[in-house]
Amino acid sequence: MNSTRARNMIAMVQKQSGDIVASLATILFVWTLLKDHFPSILNNYIQKHFHKLVRFVSPYIDITFHEHGEISSQNEAFSAIKSYLSTKASSWASSFKADFIKQSKSLILSVDDHEEVTDEFCGVKVWWVLENKQKQSKTHENRYFKLSFLRRHREFIAGSYIDHVINEGKALALKNRQKRMYSNTPCIDWNNWKIKWNGVYFDHPATFDTLAMESKKKEEIMNDLQKFSEAKEYYAKIGKAWKRGYLLYGPPGTGKSTMIAAMANFLNYDIYDLELTIVKNNRELRSLLNTSSKSLIVIEDIDCSLNLTGQRQSKSDSESKSSEVTLSGLLNMIDGLWSASGGERIVVFTTNHLDKLDPALIRRGRMDKHIEMSYCCFEAFKVLAKNYLDIDSHELFAEIDSLLAETNMTPADVAENIIPKSREEEDNIANSCLKNLIKALKEVKPIKGKEEERV
Numbered sequence: 001m002n003s004t005r006a007r008n009m010i011a012m013v014q015k016q017s018g019d020i021v022a023s024l025a026t027i028l029f030v031w032t033l034l035k036d037h038f039p040s041i042l043n044n045y046i047q048k049h050f051h052k053l054v055r056f057v058s059p060y061i062d063i064t065f066h067e068h069g070e071i072s073s074q075n076e077a078f079s080a081i082k083s084y085l086s087t088k089a090s091s092w093a094s095s096f097k098a099d100f101i102k103q104s105k106s107l108i109l110s111v112d113d114h115e116e117v118t119d120e121f122c123g124v125k126v127w128w129v130l131e132n133k134q135k136q137s138k139t140h141e142n143r144y145f146k147l148s149f150l151r152r153h154r155e156f157i158a159g160s161y162i163d164h165v166i167n168e169g170k171a172l173a174l175k176n177r178q179k180r181m182y183s184n185t186p187c188i189d190w191n192n193w194k195i196k197w198n199g200v201y202f203d204h205p206a207t208f209d210t211l212a213m214e215s216k217k218k219e220e221i222m223n224d225l226q227k228f229s230e231a232k233e234y235y236a237k238i239g240k241a242w243k244r245g246y247l248l249y250g251p252p253g254t255g256k257s258t259m260i261a262a263m264a265n266f267l268n269y270d271i272y273d274l275e276l277t278i279v280k281n282n283r284e285l286r287s288l289l290n291t292s293s294k295s296l297i298v299i300e301d302i303d304c305s306l307n308l309t310g311q312r313q314s315k316s317d318s319e320s321k322s323s324e325v326t327l328s329g330l331l332n333m334i335d336g337l338w339s340a341s342g343g344e345r346i347v348v349f350t351t352n353h354l355d356k357l358d359p360a361l362i363r364r365g366r367m368d369k370h371i372e373m374s375y376c377c378f379e380a381f382k383v384l385a386k387n388y389l390d391i392d393s394h395e396l397f398a399e400i401d402s403l404l405a406e407t408n409m410t411p412a413d414v415a416e417n418i419i420p421k422s423r424e425e426e427d428n429i430a431n432s433c434l435k436n437l438i439k440a441l442k443e444v445k446p447i448k449g450k451e452e453e454r455v
């Protein structure tokens with residue numbers, strides 16, 4: 001034991017004012033200074049018995065939480081404690097490790113090794129320290145958190161305090177985690193081709209604020225998502241798996257993919273982008289069930305992905321495709337996804353052709369909410385004008401309003417027309433971009449029945 005540890009121990013023991021304990025600690029300190037002058041056998045003998053004595057009279061209890069253990073929940077507890085202490089470390093410790101989490105745009109401080117952190121919960125004081133014992137092989141670190149508290153608080157700590165730390169820590173870790181976007185990719189495993197999820201950090205800027213859509217519709221979707229994410233107990237009560245299916249349909253460029261990114265950012269979920277055409281068969285599809293909890297599983301352009309016409313699929317059709325995934329295989333996969341684990345899952349399909357999809361695929365219960373993504377209306381245009389030109393109003397808005405009412409232009413085309421293309425005078429940018437849009441809108445064929453309204 002080095003002299004720093006001995007001093008720590010004295011400091012710790014003096015927290016309880018017992019005279020005997022303080023004296024023992026002083027003896028330990030003196031012992032640390034003198035121990036080199038004793039033969040090693042005597043040295044070990046004295047140390048062993050001294051520790052026993054200290055444990056016996058100490059008013060404190062220690063609990064350790066190891067980073068690596070046989071049970072996976074042990075590791076989870078370690079991570080949760082680490083997150084929890086990162087909030088406490090800022091006020092107490094003097095040495096930190098820093099991580100920059102891009103998405104939360106903040107610096108996360110965690111306790112450094114051997115740094116003591118004091119915490120107080122319901123008036124009870126506890127002390128945490130992160131220890132790091134090297135194993136004999138010296139290749140593995142053996143890190144653990146040691147929690148010390150007064151013996152008389154034992155029940156309170158084991159009951160309420162540890163629960164509080166783990167729950168708070170998990171919630172914090174979730175808030176600060178970096179979302180990922182996974183796609184299924186073929187890879188070689190033991191000389192066999194396999195398909196696996198491959199993830200990268202997800203950093204799409206789309207949010208519901210920047211999504212061009214009528215505000216009423218947008219709010220309805222946000223409420224639906226919010227209600228779903230908070231309904232764990234409700235789903236358990238009614239005996240349903242905690243899942244929800246969304247079908248986004250509409251012409252190209254109306255914001256279906258943008259909406260998916262906004263949903264992931266809103267809920268802080270990972271995205272699993274399932275490319276069905278490279279999945280060989282139903283067995284391979286089932287192997288992709290292992291998505292994490294809190295995830296959005298997305299199948300884009302489902303009508304183009306496969307010939308998903310179920311029993312109606314002719315043999316020659318299936319032979320001409322490289323993928324043998326069938327409609328029933330896909331339905332089983334989706335239904336299996338629900339029962340595979342307890343976490344919440346959202347499945348999103350997108351399509352440009354609602355009428356081409358088999359009703360079984362999109363029936364309520366599988367796809368609970370059908371959302372039409374449509375051409376740009378004036379309200380949606382105002383969101384784009386704010387995003388791209390940072391304006392809330394303009395004298396040309398009235399003309400744009402009436403032109404949008406009689407034409408079908410997608411938000412993607414509107415955005416393309418109002419995006420500043422040259423470095424003109426600041427004041428003129430909005431004006432010239434809006435004029436570009438008016439010109440483009442006039443060139444688009446009016447919607448049937450609205451022709452005569454246009455001069």
Ligand SMILES: Nc1ncnc2c1ncn2[C@@H]1O[C@H](COP(=O)(O)OP(=O)(O)OP(=O)(O)O)[C@@H](O)[C@H]1O
Nearest residue numbers: 210211212251252253254255256257258411412415
């Ligand atoms: N509703 C919208 N709100 C904001 N931006 C949009 C919207 N719709 C389209 N855009 C803009 O247009 C681009 C294309 O949109 P997006 O990829 O989301 O369309 P999509 O409906 O998924 O099209 P596709 O059917 O071809 O996949 C986006 O990068 C975005 O900049």
Ligand SMILES: [Mg+2]
Nearest residue numbers: 256257300350
């Ligand atoms: Mg898309």
